[in-house]
Every structure is written in C-alpha cells, then in structure tokens.
Amino acid sequence: MELTTCPQCGGKQIQPEIIKDVVLNKPTIDYRCKVCGYHGTPLLLEKYEGIFQGIKPEVPGFIGPWAIHTRLDNGERKTLSVLWEDARDCIRSLGLKKGDRITVTVDREIWCIDKVTDAQ
Ligand SMILES: [Zn+2]
Numbered sequence: 001m002e003l004t005t006c007p008q009c010g011g012k013q014i015q016p017e018i019i020k021d022v023v024l025n026k027p028t029i030d031y032r033c034k035v036c037g038y039h040g041t042p043l044l045l046e047k048y049e050g051i052f053q054g055i056k057p058e059v060p061g062f063i064g065p066w067a068i069h070t071r072l073d074n075g076e077r078k079t080l081s082v083l084w085e086d087a088r089d090c091i092r093s094l095g096l097k098k099g100d101r102i103t104v105t106v107d108r109e110i111w112c113i114d115k116v117t118d119a120q
Pocket residue numbers: 006007008009010011033034035036037038
C-alpha cells in the first residue's frame with residue numbers, strides 16, 4: 001500500500017489540486033496539505049502490516065545494517081533494511097516479540113515501526 005503524506009508535517013490529508021500552469025498554459029496536478037498548508041510535491045511512503053519475525057544483522061557478526069523481518073497476511077515476507085543503530089532500541093522500546101503485529105512505514109530515508117494493538 002502506498003501512502004501520500006505531507007513532507008512538512010507528516011499529515012495524511014494532502015490532496016491533489018489541479019492548477020493552471022501559466023507558463024505552459026495547461027493544467028497540472030499539485031498537492032496541498034489540509035493540515036499545515038504545504039503546497040508542492042508529496043512524499044510517497046510504502047506501508048505494510050504483518051507479523052514481526054525478528055531482527056538480525058544483515059551480515060552475521062557485524063553491527064548493522066539490520067534486517068527487520070515481517071511476514072504479511074498473504075504469506076509474503078518483507079525485510080526492512082535499516083542502517084541506524086537505533087533499530088534495536090526501537091524494537092526494544094516497543095517491546096516487540098516475535099509474533100506481534102506491526103505496521104512498517106518506509107521510504108528511502110525514513111522508516112517507522114508501530115505495534116498494532118487490539119484497541120485499534
Ligand atoms: Zn502538512
């Protein structure tokens with residue numbers, strides 16, 4: 001699943017807006033954020049949800065990059081590769097155990113893991 005978000009505030013209420021390009025004299029599609037008013041190119045994020053399978057160094061014996069393994073509901077496996085050393089801190093602070101349900105939001109530069117709780 002792809003998520004369109006605002007690069008300025010991270011809001012998801014960024015919507016396409018057709019504007020008339022005065023130079024090219026034709027309509028172009030732009031985006032405006034309803035939360036902060038940002039106007040421009042949105043950030044496209046990939047988001048997936050599945051079962052946390054564990055975290056391992058990508059290269060055995062080296063501290064990072066880390067591979068965070070997730071199994072999706074359709075059986076497909078997804079691996080998030082994370083360079084930062086705080087990957088383990090993130091897993092620890094969420095108290096993630098193998099079998100927990102998580103969502104992963106990612107683009108080339110940022111990543112975020114959230115634990116899915118029953119309340120949601
Ligand atoms: Zn915004």
